Amino acid sequence: MKKTYKIEVDCAACALKMEEAAKKTEGVNDAQVSFMTQKMKVEFEEGREEEHVMKNVLKACRKVEPDCEIFM
Amino acid sequence: MNKKQKRVLYRIIISTILIIGLSVVFELTEVNKYLQAALYLVPYIVIGYDILRKAGLGIIHREVFDENFLMAVATVGAMLLGEYREGVAVMLFYQIGELFQSYAVGKSRKNITELMDIRPDYANIEEDGKLVEVDPDDVEIGTVIVVQPGEKVPIDGIVVEGNSSLNTSALTGESIPVDVTCGDEIISGCVNISGLIKIKTTKEFGESTASKIIDLVENSSMKKSRSENFITRFAHYYTPAVCYAAVALALIPPIFNILMGNPALWGQWIQRALTFLVISCPCALVISIPLSFFGGIGAASARGILVKGSNYLEKLAQTKYVVFDKTGTLTKGVFEVTGIYPDASFGTGEEAEKTLLKYAAYAESYSNHPISKSLKEAYGKEIDNEEVSDVTEIGGHGVKAVVSGKEVAAGNMKLMKQIGIKCNEPDKTGTIVHVAVDNKYAGCILIADIIKENSVKAIKELKNSGVKKTIMLTGDSKKVASDVGGKLGLDEVRSELLPADKVNEVEKIINSKDKNEVLAFVGDGINDAPVLARADIGIAMGAMGSDAAIEAADIVLMDDDPAKISLAMKISSKTLRIVRQNIVFALLVKAVCLILGAIGIANMWIAIFADVGVMVIAVLNAMRALRTKNM
Numbered sequence: 001m002k003k004t005y006k007i008e009v010d011c012a013a014c015a016l017k018m019e020e021a022a023k024k025t026e027g028v029n030d031a032q033v034s035f036m037t038q039k040m041k042v043e044f045e046e047g048r049e050e051e052h053v054m055k056n057v058l059k060a061c062r063k064v065e066p067d068c069e070i071f072m
Numbered sequence: 073m074n075k076k077q078k079r080v081l082y083r084i085i086i087s088t089i090l091i092i093g094l095s096v097v098f099e100l101t102e103v104n105k106y107l108q109a110a111l112y113l114v115p116y117i118v119i120g121y122d123i124l125r126k127a128g129l130g131i132i133h134r135e136v137f138d139e140n141f142l143m144a145v146a147t148v149g150a151m152l153l154g155e156y157r158e159g160v161a162v163m164l165f166y167q168i169g170e171l172f173q174s175y176a177v178g179k180s181r182k183n184i185t186e187l188m189d190i191r192p193d194y195a196n197i198e199e200d201g202k203l204v205e206v207d208p209d210d211v212e213i214g215t216v217i218v219v220q221p222g223e224k225v226p227i228d229g230i231v232v233e234g235n236s237s238l239n240t241s242a243l244t245g246e247s248i249p250v251d252v253t254c255g256d257e258i259i260s261g262c263v264n265i266s267g268l269i270k271i272k273t274t275k276e277f278g279e280s281t282a283s284k285i286i287d288l289v290e291n292s293s294m295k296k297s298r299s300e301n302f303i304t305r306f307a308h309y310y311t312p313a314v315c316y317a318a319v320a321l322a323l324i325p326p327i328f329n330i331l332m333g334n335p336a337l338w339g340q341w342i343q344r345a346l347t348f349l350v351i352s353c354p355c356a357l358v359i360s361i362p363l364s365f366f367g368g369i370g371a372a373s374a375r376g377i378l379v380k381g382s383n384y385l386e387k388l389a390q391t392k393y394v395v396f397d398k399t400g401t402l403t404k405g406v407f408e409v410t411g412i413y414p415d416a417s418f419g420t421g422e423e424a425e426k427t428l429l430k431y432a433a434y435a436e437s438y439s440n441h442p443i444s445k446s447l448k449e450a451y452g453k454e455i456d457n458e459e460v461s462d463v464t465e466i467g468g469h470g471v472k473a474v475v476s477g478k479e480v481a482a483g484n485m486k487l488m489k490q491i492g493i494k495c496n497e498p499d500k501t502g503t504i505v506h507v508a509v510d511n512k513y514a515g516c517i518l519i520a521d522i523i524k525e526n527s528v529k530a531i532k533e534l535k536n537s538g539v540k541k542t543i544m545l546t547g548d549s550k551k552v553a554s555d556v557g558g559k560l561g562l563d564e565v566r567s568e569l570l571p572a573d574k575v576n577e578v579e580k581i582i583n584s585k586d587k588n589e590v591l592a593f594v595g596d597g598i599n600d601a602p603v604l605a606r607a608d609i610g611i612a613m614g615a616m617g618s619d620a621a622i623e624a625a626d627i628v629l630m631d632d633d634p635a636k637i638s639l640a641m642k643i644s645s646k647t648l649r650i651v652r653q654n655i656v657f658a659l660l661v662k663a664v665c666l667i668l669g670a671i672g673i674a675n676m677w678i679a680i681f682a683d684v685g686v687m688v689i690a691v692l693n694a695m696r697a698l699r700t701k702n703m
Contacts, residue, residue, distance in 0.1 A: 010076075010174060012359035013139075016304060032294040035359075036181055036366040041294055063133040066126055 001044045005054070008038060008069040018068055021060040027053035040070060073175060080171045083119055087164055090115035095157060105154075112156035120147065120163040139353050139683075146346040146676065153339050162676045169684025173359075176691045180363060183698060185370075190242045190261040190282050192226035198270075208277040216272050219264045227273045228280040231256050234269035238262040243285070244631040245376030261285065284622060288380060289373055293366050295381025299651050300361055307354050314352035314666075321345040321670055340672070347669040350679040356658040360690035361651050367697030368647030375700060376630035377640045384609055384626045388644035391609065392589035394539050394637065395578055398546035398556060400596030401613050402530075402634060403521045407442050409450035410502060411518035415495075418514040428515050432507050434475040435482040438463050443503060446519050466490075470505070481508040488513070501555040520552075523559060526635040531560050533638035537645075540589070543581065545574050574603050582608070594637060600624070611637060639703055647697045654690045661686050 009015045015035035022031035022040065027048040032041045042057065044050055051072070058070045073081065094111055097103070103111075117124075120143075127144035143166050150159035194205040196218040203218055208226040211217060216232060219225050225238070237249035243261045252258055258271065261282035277283055296304075322345035326336040365382035372379050379385045399405045414424040433451035436444035437460055448455065463473040469490060470483010481491055488495050488506050495506055495513050502520030506513070531542055543564040546553045553567035566577055582591055593600070593607035601624040604610030612625030613632055622628055629636045665682035668674035674682075 011355065012177075012362060013307075013355055016307075016358065034290070034293040035362060036293045037185070037290045039290060041291070066129045 005040045006071040007040045014065040017064040018061045021064045022057045025057045025060050087115035087119040116160045142349045149346050165680050180695050192224040195226040216270050219269050225260045225262045228259050228275045229271035229273040232270050232272045236267035236269045237265045239265050292369050292381050295383050297382035297386040303357050318345040318349045347679045351665045351669050351682040353683045356687035356690040360654045360694045364650045364694040364697045371698045371700045372643050378628040380626050385644050387590050389648050390590045391592045392540040393591040395543045395593045397595035402527045403523050407446040407519050408522050410520045414515035415513050431480045432482045434460050435471050435473040435480040478510050501552045526633050530634035537638050537641045642703045650697050658686050
């Protein structure tokens with residue numbers, strides 16, 4: 001299950017950090033962040049509830065970049 | 073400028089005025105040192121509160137060593153050392169740099185995305201005689217939508233009413249208008265130029281060409297190039313390394329001083345360490361490299377070349393072997409009459425040629441074979457069915473018919489033999505149709521798949537771009553293949569291959585080449601999917617409408633022009649050149665500044681230039697990747 005989310009992030013290094021943070025979140029198989037298109041593509045583990053996982057992804061991202069936003 | 077940037081701008085203006093005001097006042101009048109510090113805190117908070125907040129949050133989340141942390145430590149350090157004005161000014165200058173950088177990056181991003189913007193915003197549906205704009209996402213398959221002149225075609229479909237010309241430049245990069253009329257299939261992303269047309273949709277919006285292309289290009293920046301991965305890995309080691317170096321710089325010399333019995337000079341060395349930290353920020357690399365690739369991808373897509381990932385754009389410049397499929401790639405893939413040769417007994421000159429073609433076209437007029445079609449097309453005039461009678465098709469041989477009262481036989485050598493006519497096979501490559509009229513040999517017509525106008529140029533340009541070998545694979549006969557190969561100046565031709573053999577041939581070439589050399593396969597995507605996948609880079613041609621091509625290939629040429637391959641290679645080399653320039657430039661400036669900072673020559677101002685200035689220059693350089701005018 002893959003899904004793409006619109007995000008808001010100010011710098012490329014921060015986007016990299018968000019990607020790392022999202023990848024480490026439980027329930028996420030893989031994640032990619034494109035600073036250029038301001039998008040995050042998340043591949044969920046089988047049988048996970050996206051909404052719940054994404055909440056944790058946002059939490060993890062906020063930790064590394066307080067100003068970021070993920071539009072769900 | 074967006075809201076956020078405007079707010080920063082106001083803060084910059086306010087704090088600049090405050091600093092200048094305070095400096096003037098303090099120059100003119102004696103003010104208590106503590107009061108000075110308190111007053112300088114006002115512009116410092118105005119300009120730096122968000123940085124301080126983020127730095128604080130970073131410490132709480134154990135995410136130290138980012139820019140915010142560095143700036144906070146550096147400026148707070150300066151304030152504690154009693155250099156209030158310096159502290160505020162450094163923060164101010166940093167914010168100016170950040171603002172400029174965010175503006176430049178935002179602008180570049182917008183430029184690139186605009187270049188690729190073929191996203192239709194709405195679709196028109198007729199309701200009770202009125203046009204209603206609806207979200208293209210809500211349009212179901214089979215709905216009739218109206219496209220007015222000047223509007224984008226939002227969804228793929230078939231024209232059911234009206235005539236018009238379409239501008240396909242957003243898809244192909246070529247602004248040659250295409251005429252469409254009832255029954256024609258059209259794809260989304262084209263712009264309607266002249267007349268109002270009604271289209272019955274055949275796909276959902278999400279499955280339409282425009283959506284697919286947008287999706288593809290937007291995802292392309294997620295497939296990271298080796299350079300980008302290198303930078304990520306580099307930053308992984310680099311950032312902690314400089315941090316430890318800074319700590320060492322702050323601790324070791326003062327301790328050494330104490331041991332030697334000299335004054336420790338803690339303040340001086342801590343300041344140098346802070347300067348060192350500010351210089352070290354790897355942002356210039358982290359931002360400019362993806363931006364260059366994105367610019368390159370954007371530039372390519374504006375010319376009708378879709379690159380599916382930064383990694384492919386990176387590899388493309390190293391292409392040393394280009395393997396082509398013949399039909400549909402180097403040749404047009406449609407049969408055309410390329411020569412008419414009336415027998416001497418039938419007559420000579422243009423008149424005889426026309427008559428010969430007429431007989432052949434009439435005799436074959438009932439057939440739907442591609443060869444018959446090409447004869448009819450070459451004849452060009454309406455066929456009068458009244459004049460054709462008694463048509464007998466002889467499978468594998470040809471056709472016999474009575475045309476205008478004359479017995480005409482048109483077909484291959486076998487047919488001629490069968491009706492007892494002696495003739496010679498002319499020494500030409502292609503399919504030959506012999507014609508006999510009233511049992512006398514009249515001549516022959518040569519039908520061949522013709523080479524695309526740009527193929528010769530394409531091969532020549534590939535050679536100029538450093539390609540070692542150009543190879544053509546085809547299922548066609550050896551004679552046809554070597555004829556085409558000779559005309560195009562290809563290095564090697566491998567013929568009479570079954571589709572499965574093509575994979576084996578490509579495999580063989582891949583095994584024989586050097587590891588660093590890249591092999592690109594160019595095909596029309598219809599039955600080349602396995603080869604496209606096996607090659608280092610699969611390039612599909614003529615994606616207009618072919619989903620299979622878009623799926624299987626790494627690079628898609630939106631029109632049929634093989635010359636676009638070398639253009640893509642040029643864009644790739646230029647992008648790589650810019651990436652290298654940025655890496656070398658940023659690392660060099662950083663290295664020099666780091667050394668100068670460590671020995672105390674570079675102050676905080678130079679440090680900020682090394683951080684923000686280098687980044688801005690690198691971003692501006694990255695934007696050059698967008699320009700392809702002179703290619």
